[in-house]
Structure formats: C-alpha cells, structure tokens
Amino acid sequence: MKNAGQKTQKKRMTGRTVIQTIYFTGVFFFSNDLFAYASACTFGFLFSFIPVVMMILIILIRVLHASPDMLQQLFGGNEQIMRFLNLDSVAKTISEIKTITNFEIVIGIAIIFMARRFFSSIINSVNRIFHAQIKSRPLISQLIVFAGEAILIVGTSIVIFLFTTARAITRYPIFSKIIPIPPVLLSTMTDFMLNTLPYLLVFVIVLICYKGASRSKPPLKICAVSSLLCVISFVAVQKLMGHFINLNNYNIVYGVLSNTIVLLLEAFFFFTIFLFFAEMVFVRQYFDSLLMGELYLLPDRDDTSRIATIKRLLFIRPDSLLKNSGSVMTVPKGGKIYSRGERGQYTYFIANGSVLITRTNNLSYLDAGSFFGEEACLLDEVRNEDATAYTDVKLLRIPEEDFFTLLEKNPSANNKALSKISKYFARFYKPTTELPLFS
Numbered sequence: 001m002k003n004a005g006q007k008t009q010k011k012r013m014t015g016r017t018v019i020q021t022i023y024f025t026g027v028f029f030f031s032n033d034l035f036a037y038a039s040a041c042t043f044g045f046l047f048s049f050i051p052v053v054m055m056i057l058i059i060l061i062r063v064l065h066a067s068p069d070m071l072q073q074l075f076g077g078n079e080q081i082m083r084f085l086n087l088d089s090v091a092k093t094i095s096e097i098k099t100i101t102n103f104e105i106v107i108g109i110a111i112i113f114m115a116r117r118f119f120s121s122i123i124n125s126v127n128r129i130f131h132a133q134i135k136s137r138p139l140i141s142q143l144i145v146f147a148g149e150a151i152l153i154v155g156t157s158i159v160i161f162l163f164t165t166a167r168a169i170t171r172y173p174i175f176s177k178i179i180p181i182p183p184v185l186l187s188t189m190t191d192f193m194l195n196t197l198p199y200l201l202v203f204v205i206v207l208i209c210y211k212g213a214s215r216s217k218p219p220l221k222i223c224a225v226s227s228l229l230c231v232i233s234f235v236a237v238q239k240l241m242g243h244f245i246n247l248n249n250y251n252i253v254y255g256v257l258s259n260t261i262v263l264l265l266e267a268f269f270f271f272t273i274f275l276f277f278a279e280m281v282f283v284r285q286y287f288d289s290l291l292m293g294e295l296y297l298l299p300d301r302d303d304t305s306r307i308a309t310i311k312r313l314l315f316i317r318p319d320s321l322l323k324n325s326g327s328v329m330t331v332p333k334g335g336k337i338y339s340r341g342e343r344g345q346y347t348y349f350i351a352n353g354s355v356l357i358t359r360t361n362n363l364s365y366l367d368a369g370s371f372f373g374e375e376a377c378l379l380d381e382v383r384n385e386d387a388t389a390y391t392d393v394k395l396l397r398i399p400e401e402d403f404f405t406l407l408e409k410n411p412s413a414n415n416k417a418l419s420k421i422s423k424y425f426a427r428f429y430k431p432t433t434e435l436p437l438f439s
Contacts, residue, residue: 048118344376353393
C-alpha cells in the first residue's frame with residue numbers, strides 16, 4: 001500500500017469539474033428559489049433607481065462641482081436615465097440650491113431610505129445563498145447595506161468625475177502636443193471607454209458584492225471570474241433583447257409604461273444572472289465538501305433509473321478530490337486496506353477498481369463509486385471486518401473529522417449514515433434468542 005504523494009497538487013478545472021459545478025449551481029439556484037429573489041431585487045431596483053441617480057448627481061454637482069454640460073455629455077446617451085429624468089432640469093435645480101432647509105433634509109433622508117431597499121434586497125439574496133455557512137447577524141447586515149450604499153454612490157460619483165475630467169482634458173490642443181495621438185484614434189478610444197465604463201462599474205460592484213456581502217471570505221479569483229462571467233452574460237442578453245424586442249411595438253401597446261416594462265425586464269435578467277453566478281461562487285468555495293456529499297449519496301449500480309444513471313456518470317469520477325494527492329492512496333491487488341481490530345480513523349471511497357470486504361461468514365464486493373469503512377468511524381469502535389484490494393484500486397481516504405463535517409452539513413448524507421448504522425447493529429448485535437410473541 002502506498003500514498004500517491006505527500007504534496008497537495010495545484011487544482012485545475014477539468015471538463016468534468018466544470019459540468020459538476022454547473023450542476024450544483026443549477027440545483028441550488030432552484031432549491032433556494034432565487035427566481036423569487038431576483039424579482040425582489042428587480043422591484044427594489046425600480047424603487048431605488050431614481051433615488052440612486054439623484055444622489056450621484058447631487059455629489060457630482062454640489063461636491064465635485066461638475067458642470068451640467070459635462071453631465072449631459074456623459075449621461076445624455078444613456079437611454080435608461082433619459083427615459084425617466086430631464087437631466088438639464090434636475091442639474092439646474094440642484095445647482096440653484098443655496099441653503100439647505102428642513103425640507104431638503106427630509107427629502108434627502110427619504111431618498112437614502114428609498115435607495116436602501118435595493119441594497120437590502122441584494123444582501124437578503126446573497127444571505128439566502130450562503131445561509132448555511134454564515135451566522136445571522138441583522139445589525140451587521142444593516143451596516144453592510146448602508147456601507148454598500150455609500151461606497152457605491154460615492155465611488156461611482158468619483159469614477160464618473162475622473163472620467164469626465166480626463167475626457168475634457170484630452171480635448172485641449174495642448175494635450176495633443178504633449179501626447180501625439182491622432183484625433184480619430186483618440187475619439188474612438190474615448191467612445192469605447194464611454195461605452196464600457198458602465199459595464200466596468202457593474203463589474204466592480206458585482207465583485208464587491210460577491211467578495212464582501214457573502215461574509216464567507218470566498219477567494220478573490222473565484223469572485224473575479226464569476227463577476228466577469230456575470231457581466232459578459234448580461235451583455236449577451238442585452239444584445240439578444242435588442243435584436244428581438246421592438247420598443248416601438250411596446251410603445252403602441254403599453255404607451256408610457258413601455259420604458260418601465262423594458263427596464264424591468266432587463267433588470268430581472270441581470271439579477272437572475274447575478275444570483276446564478278453568486279450561487280456559483282458558493283459552489284466553487286465549498287466545492288470539495290459538496291462533491292463529497294454527492295459521492296456519499298451516489299446511487300447504487302443496481303439502481304437503473306435515468307436520474308441515478310446520470311448522477312453516476314457525472315460524479316463517479318471526482319477529479320477535484322483526486323487532485324489532492326494527500327487524500328489519494330493506491331493499493332495493488334491483494335493488498336490490505338485495513339484489518340479487523342484496527343482503529344477506524346478513516347472512511348474510504350473507491351475511485352477505481354474493486355474491494356473485497358471480509359466479515360464473519362460473509363463476503364461482499366464493492367466497485368467504483370462505493371463508500372466503505374464509515375461504521376467504525378461513526379461508532380468510535382475498532383474494525384469488525386477486513387478490507388482487501390480485489391483488483392488494483394485507487395481510493396480517497398477521508399479523515400473522520402471531514403466525514404463528520406460532511407454529515408453535519410448534509411442532512412441527506414446524515415440520514416444515509418444512520419441507515420447504515422442501523423444495518424450494522426442488525427448484523428453484529430442481533431439477539432441470540434428470540435422473545436416469544438405471547439406470554
């Protein structure tokens with residue numbers, strides 16, 4: 001018997017691991033009813049869209065002293081904003097405020113609380129995904145909501161101001177003398193940055209939500225990749241909507257509501273995509289434990305139903321776990337895995353090959369996809385059987401601490417373990433005499 005190495009190899013995504021990730025993400029997405037949470041986020045977005053834009057405009061005009069012409073150049077081409085705001089009128093009204101009265105204070109507080117609904121919906125949605133891994137702390141959740149609102153509004157305002165300022169500087173003749181860039185190329189670069197800036201802001205905001213709102217400290221790389229996929233998917237959906245949805249037809253049928261309906265549809269698609277990839281962050285962060293639970297619940301070979309067959313094909317080869325060489329062991333044919341009387345410190349999963357289990361007056365053969373040896377771990381007893389490699393085998397060796405963690409977090413796996421324990425007691429501790437039915 002020999003270990004397959006002592007160092008843990010760097011994990012790489014294989015095609016099978018990608019499919020397993022998508023499977024877990026889809027299953028948890030529907031089980032957590034994230035479509036309903038996407039709808040809640042959409043309603044919160046509709047309720048908070050104008051207040052958020054208003055606060056950004058107030059910071060740009062009153063604090064950063066952005067000119068109305070600068071704002072018009074930046075926001076004038078954004079159809080979503082221009083559908084609902086008269087930018088010139090709003091900018092003029094904000095700039096004409098000289099003194100702040102009690103009325104303005106009340107309106108400002110109302111705007112902040114209206115915008116808060118949007119952030120609360122997002123936090124509640126993320127908590128729904130990570131609910132099993134984080135403790136419920138309402139006060140901290142509220143603080144995160146206010147902090148997220150402030151960071152988003154202030155950060156967005158600063159980025160917009162810096163971008164518009166840089167754009168204005170590039171138009172001065174002295175800039176072309178210092179950095180000789182052809183006007184056509186400069187105009188193309190500016191337009192490209194102007195079109196990509198909203199998506200860049202969305203990427204940063206989504207990244208912050210995935211990394212910070214979950215409070216489970218997922219790796220930055222997983223959050224960044226998921227955020228990028230979220231933005232790319234949303235851009236693709238927007239292109240499809242622009243190709244299939246004719247706004248003029250909506251204007252004929254719904255009149256003034258057409259803009260709101262299209263905006264709600266876009267927002268719903270975005271939050272559906274956002275929550276899907278948030279679920280993927282959860283899956284990738286806890287992938288090994290989720291995969292271990294699926295392996296333990298893997299249907300037997302005798303179960304020939306379609307769902308059971310698909311699950312066996314999908315999970316019988318756990319590539320992600322097999323990359324951890326410290327948990328993998330290979331045993332040649334005839335080699336001893338463990339013997340009767342040994343302390344049960346590990347449970348085993350057969351990745352390849354077959355194992356012979358020898359008990360008193362009983363033999364059983366286990367093939368790939370089977371767990372064995374967990375009874376002694378659960379009962380903290382010595383082994384009551386011998387386990388021998390019937391063929392050359394590759395095994396996952398799972399410490400009892402990891403196995404107990406699996407049972408603690410997976411109710412279905414816990415139920416299966418209890419079922420196996422009851423069969424174990426029936427096999428080894430059955431009474432030698434039968435009680436009479438009647439006295």
